[in-house]
Amino acid sequence: xxSLDREVGIAPAEKxxxxxxxxxxxxxxxxxTALRLFAEKGFLNVSMQEIAAAAEFATGTLYNFFSSKxxxxxxxxxxxxxxxxxxxxxxxxxxxDERHRLSxxxxxxxxxxxxxxxxxRLYIMESRxxxxxxxxxxxxxxxxxRRIVTQLAGVIASGIDxxxxxxxxxxxxxxxxxxxxxxxxxxxxxNPQAVDLDAxxxxxxxxxxxxxxxxxxERRDE
Amino acid sequence: xxSLDREVGIAPAEKxxxxxxxxxxxxxxxxxTALRLFAEKGFLNVSMQEIAAAAEFATGTLYNFFSSKxxxxxxxxxxxxxxxxxxxxxxxxxxxDERHRLSxxxxxxxxxxxxxxxxxRLYIMESRxxxxxxxxxxxxxxxxxRRIVTQLAGVIASGIDxxxxxxxxxxxxxxxxxxxxxxxxxxxxxNPQAVDLDAxxxxxxxxxxxxxxxxxxERRDE
DNA sequence: CATTGAAATGAATGATCGTTCATAATATGA
DNA sequence: TCATATTATGAACGATCATTCATTTCAATG
Numbered sequence: 001x002x003s004l005d006r007e008v009g010i011a012p013a014e015k016x017x018x019x020x021x022x023x024x025x026x027x028x029x030x031x032x033t034a035l036r037l038f039a040e041k042g043f044l045n046v047s048m049q050e051i052a053a054a055a056e057f058a059t060g061t062l063y064n065f066f067s068s069k070x071x072x073x074x075x076x077x078x079x080x081x082x083x084x085x086x087x088x089x090x091x092x093x094x095x096x097d098e099r100h101r102l103s104x105x106x107x108x109x110x111x112x113x114x115x116x117x118x119x120x121r122l123y124i125m126e127s128r129x130x131x132x133x134x135x136x137x138x139x140x141x142x143x144x145x146r147r148i149v150t151q152l153a154g155v156i157a158s159g160i161d162x163x164x165x166x167x168x169x170x171x172x173x174x175x176x177x178x179x180x181x182x183x184x185x186x187x188x189x190x191n192p193q194a195v196d197l198d199a200x201x202x203x204x205x206x207x208x209x210x211x212x213x214x215x216x217x218e219r220r221d222e
Numbered sequence: 223x224x225s226l227d228r229e230v231g232i233a234p235a236e237k238x239x240x241x242x243x244x245x246x247x248x249x250x251x252x253x254x255t256a257l258r259l260f261a262e263k264g265f266l267n268v269s270m271q272e273i274a275a276a277a278e279f280a281t282g283t284l285y286n287f288f289s290s291k292x293x294x295x296x297x298x299x300x301x302x303x304x305x306x307x308x309x310x311x312x313x314x315x316x317x318x319d320e321r322h323r324l325s326x327x328x329x330x331x332x333x334x335x336x337x338x339x340x341x342x343r344l345y346i347m348e349s350r351x352x353x354x355x356x357x358x359x360x361x362x363x364x365x366x367x368r369r370i371v372t373q374l375a376g377v378i379a380s381g382i383d384x385x386x387x388x389x390x391x392x393x394x395x396x397x398x399x400x401x402x403x404x405x406x407x408x409x410x411x412x413n414p415q416a417v418d419l420d421a422x423x424x425x426x427x428x429x430x431x432x433x434x435x436x437x438x439x440e441r442r443d444e
Numbered sequence: 445c446a447t448t449g450a451a452a453t454g455a456a457t458g459a460t461c462g463t464t465c466a467t468a469a470t471a472t473g474a
Numbered sequence: 475t476c477a478t479a480t481t482a483t484g485a486a487c488g489a490t491c492a493t494t495c496a497t498t499t500c501a502a503t504g
Contacts, residue, residue, distance in 0.1 A: 019450085019451090019501085019502090023451085026451095026452095041352060042352025042353060043352075044266065044352070044353055045352060047490075047491055047492080048491075048492060048493080049490095049491075049492090052454095057452075057453085058452060058453040058454055059453080059454065059455095059492090059493085060452070060453060060454065060455095060493085060494075060495080061451080061452050061453070061454095063492095063493070063494080064450095064451065064452075068492080068493080069491095069492065069493090099435065102434075125350070125352055126352070128347070128350035130263060130264025130265070130266070130267060130347055130348070130353075131264060131266050131267075131352075131353030156434065159434070163436070164435070164436065165434045165435060165436060166428075166432050166433070166434060166435070166436055168425065168428050168429050168432065168434070169425045169428075169429075172422060172425040172426060172429060173429045173434060175402070175405060175406070176398070176401075176402035176405075176426060176429050176430070178405075179398075179401040179402045179404070179405040180397070180398035180401045180402060182401070183397060183398075183400075183401040184397070200394060203390065203391045203394040204394060204398060206388075206390050206391075207390050207391075207394060207395045207398050207430075207433070208398070208429075208433060208434055209433050209434050209435040210388050210390065210433040210435060211388070211429070211430060211431055211432045211433025211434070211435075212321075212324075212378065212381070212387045212388060212390070212395060212430055212431050212433075213321065213386070213387060213388070213431040213432060214385070214386065214387060214388055215437055241471085241472095241480085241481095245481085248481095269460075269461055269462080270461075270462060270463080271460095271461070271462090271484095274484095279482075279483085280482060280483040280484055281462090281463085281483080281484060281485095282463085282464075282465080282482070282483060282484065282485095283481080283482050283483070283484095285462095285463070285464080286481065286482075290462080290463080291461095291462065291463090445504105446503100446504090447502100447503080447504080448501105448502085448503080448504100449500105449501100449502095449503105450499105450500095450501095450502105451498105451499085451500090451501105452497105452498080452499070452500100453495105453496100453497080453498070453499085454495100454496105454497100454498105455494105455495100455496100455497105456493105456494085456495090456496105457492105457493085457494075457495100458491105458492095458493090458494100459490105459491090459492090459493105460489105460490085460491090460492105461488105461489090461490090462487105462488095462489090462490105463486105463487085463488090463489105464485105464486085464487075464488100465483105465484105465485100465486090465487100466483100466484105466485100466486105467482105467483080467484100467485105468481105468482080468483070468484105469480105469481085469482070469483085470479100470480085470481075470482090471478100471479085471480075471481090472477100472478080472479075472480090473476105473477095473478085473479105474475100474476090474477090474478105
């Protein structure tokens with residue numbers, strides 16, 4: 001009866017009862033345990049029994065909070081994705097010219113994986129291949145990708161309009177940058193001590209800003 | 223006894239017996255059925271029972287040819303990867319200057335997925351995430367990636383030496399191009415009728431060759 | 445203290461799937 | 475034709491795992 005407050009959305013004025021607070025704590029404990037395990041071993045290699053044991057609950061208890069394993073996973077993906085997404089998208093919306101904003105976006109990735117490493121791993125690793133929990137998760141992943149690429153393409157298009165960038169296809173460029181960043185971020189997450197992500201991102205920036213080819217006028221030095 | 227010839231590697235002079243040929247045909251039938259199913263649904267979503275039924279054999283028969291499901295998958299990955307690999311790497315070794323060879327490499331991808339679409343799908347989709355059949359498969363995937371990136375980086379480095387390309391990190395550039403191509407090829411495989419891969423590859427080429435940023439001298443037109 | 449009901453429990457269920465193996469079918473050669 | 479070897483068969487096994495539910499726990503309330 002009390003917990004209906006949350007669902008109906010009324011009376012947030014009264015603080016939730018201790019019971020309700022405890023319930024939310026348990027819920028959070030399960031979520032963070034699941035995040036750790038999923039990020040470590042992948043959705044399919046973690047059983048509900050394992051999550052329950054690691055969180056020090058019984059198996060059945062998990063189903064008092066989440067209606068299925070997919071539900072639990074989706075909730076995780078949704079929450080963590082929105083959090084990280086806000087972070088990187090803010091760079092694209094921020095002040096400065098388009099070049100500056102792109103640069104910021106690129107370099108922001110080190111901070112994101114430092115602060116949301118497990119979530120990023122979850123997001124990148126689980127959203128590939130044919131081993132997805134279900135269509136809802138796949139749809140969410142596509143939505144996130146679309147939002148990032150769209151925003152990115154918007155900045156690039158704006159830069160083209162201002163004559164700052166070459167007249168290339170903004171969406172294609174956005175997708176290339178996106179794919180490249182994902183690859184390097186993944187490498188950095190998998191092998192943190194062997195990869196200097198900051199240095200790599202600097203070089204990626206150079207590749208995308210300058211391109212491979214020298215303008216024909218400069219072809220002789222080096 | 224006869225079939226030991228293959229394993230020991232002697233006496234390839236004598237043509238294999240009819241029995242042996244039939245055996246190899248059965249083997250091939252199983253392999254191509256498995257390739258089709260794996261490419262469609264992914265390693266984990268195809269059971270040995272399903273492969274056997276589709277290939278019109280009994281479940282147990284599969285184990286006369288392959289010692290495990292992972293074995294069957296690895297054999298597939300190995301064979302198809304080497305085939306496709308030879309195709310794309312040949313472009314990087316071929317004649318022409320570095321710019322030409324890179325361009326050829328990029329555009330060759332349409333032909334590869336037209337001729338080896340299922341294999342490519344297998345290679346790209348299964349080699350991500352935490353749903354891999356086993357460490358051998360993962361190692362193979364890494365080896366293939368390494369070979370492509372190394373070759374690609376070699377061409378880029380050579381272009382830099384000749385003063386044709388900007389002085390960027392060849393390995394980073396190679397990885398970015400590699401990641402971008404994989405993304406677009408995957409999209410084309412998943413949704414062939416909605417994607418004009420040829421056009422996309424042309425634009426990718428432009429992005430990587432020219433870069434985003436205009437040289438400071440040209441900033442005003444458009 | 446007794447009652448109550450929400451929350452936790454964890455053994456049991458049922459389904460899936462890789463793998464095995466005793467048996468059957470078939471081919472081979474004398 | 476018969477003995478032998480090879481290959482195919484598919485039911486059965488065992489392990490895993492998501493999910494269920496009858497039961498227990500326990501704090502709040504009367």
